[in-house]
Structures are given as C-alpha cells and as structure tokens.
Amino acid sequence: MVCLGNICRSPLAEGILKHKVEQHGLDWHVDSAGTGNWHVGELPDHRSIATARQYDIDITYQRARQFRVADFEHFDRIFVMDTQNYRDVLRLAQNDAQREKVKLILDLTHPGENRSVPDPYWDDDGFEHVFQLLDAACGKLIQP
Numbered sequence: 001m002v003c004l005g006n007i008c009r010s011p012l013a014e015g016i017l018k019h020k021v022e023q024h025g026l027d028w029h030v031d032s033a034g035t036g037n038w039h040v041g042e043l044p045d046h047r048s049i050a051t052a053r054q055y056d057i058d059i060t061y062q063r064a065r066q067f068r069v070a071d072f073e074h075f076d077r078i079f080v081m082d083t084q085n086y087r088d089v090l091r092l093a094q095n096d097a098q099r100e101k102v103k104l105i106l107d108l109t110h111p112g113e114n115r116s117v118p119d120p121y122w123d124d125d126g127f128e129h130v131f132q133l134l135d136a137a138c139g140k141l142i143q144p
C-alpha cells in the first residue's frame with residue numbers, strides 16, 4: 001500500500017487489509033510505504049489512528065518508511081492511492097513485470113475509472129471517507 005507520506009492513507013490501507021487477512025485466516029504479507037521521505041520513522045497521523053480505532057483496528061505499531069526499488073521484488077502486488085503515486089512508483093520500476101504489479105487501489109471497486117483516494121492531510125473530515133473507500137477496496141481484494 002503506497003501513498004505520498006505513509007502517514008495518512010496507506011497506513012489505513014495496511015491496517016484494514018491486515019485486519020481482513022486475519023479475519024479470513026490468510027497468509028499474506030501486507031506492508032505500506034510512502035513515495036516521499038518527509039515522515040520516515042513517524043507514527044501514522046493521529047487522525048488515521050483515531051479513525052482506525054473506531055473500527056477496532058490498531059495501527060500504532062506502524063512507522064513510516066519510503067518505498068524502495070526492492071519492494072518490487074518483495075511484493076506481488078503494489079496498490080497506490082492516487083495517480084501521482086502511480087507515476088512516482090512507475091518511474092522506479094525496472095521492467096514490465098514490475099510495472100504490471102502497480103495498480104490504483106480504487107481500480108478494485110471502480111475498474112477503469114482512474115480514481116484516486118483523496119489526500120485527507122488538509123481535511124480533518126476526510127479520514128472517515130478514506131476509510132470507507134479503502135475498506136471497500138480491501139474487501140474486493142479478499143473476496144473479488
């Protein structure tokens with residue numbers, strides 16, 4: 001799960017998907033990262049923590065990290081939150097196999113619409129909406 005800062009959207013996506021993976025007894029390795037490095041080592045944004053907590057999902061174990069080229073090898077699928085993340089991650093890809101792993105996460109719920117998860121960083125009210133978008137997308141991932 002990849003966004004810009006790895007403190008708002010992708011930590012929620014990681015927490016939601018891990019929660020569903022546990023509920024379904026799956027053996028998937030789920031992680032998140034940011035394309036930028038400004039927040040490396042930080043906890044998720046307090047608003048993401050609070051929103052996840054409302055759904056009994058704890059994301060306080062997470063620490064922001066930057067996406068790295070090695071992630072293309074470590075993960076089968078790379079979900080990005082918006083079209084800017086998509087461009088930034090694709091720029092790091094070294095071959096077609098790596099490029100094909102990268103998808104907009106909202107393609108899971110809205111295929112072909114090129115939709116982005118809005119960045120809630122400047123919008124205190126945006127976190128619940130982001131949670132719902134990501135919860136639906138992660139649901140599709142578990143049960144297509």
Ligand code: 4NP
Pocket residue numbers: 003004005006007008009010034038119120121
């Ligand atoms: P995220 O949100 O990409 O969902 O983690 C942001 C976090 C920080 C900033 C922008 C977006 N920032 O400009 O610091």
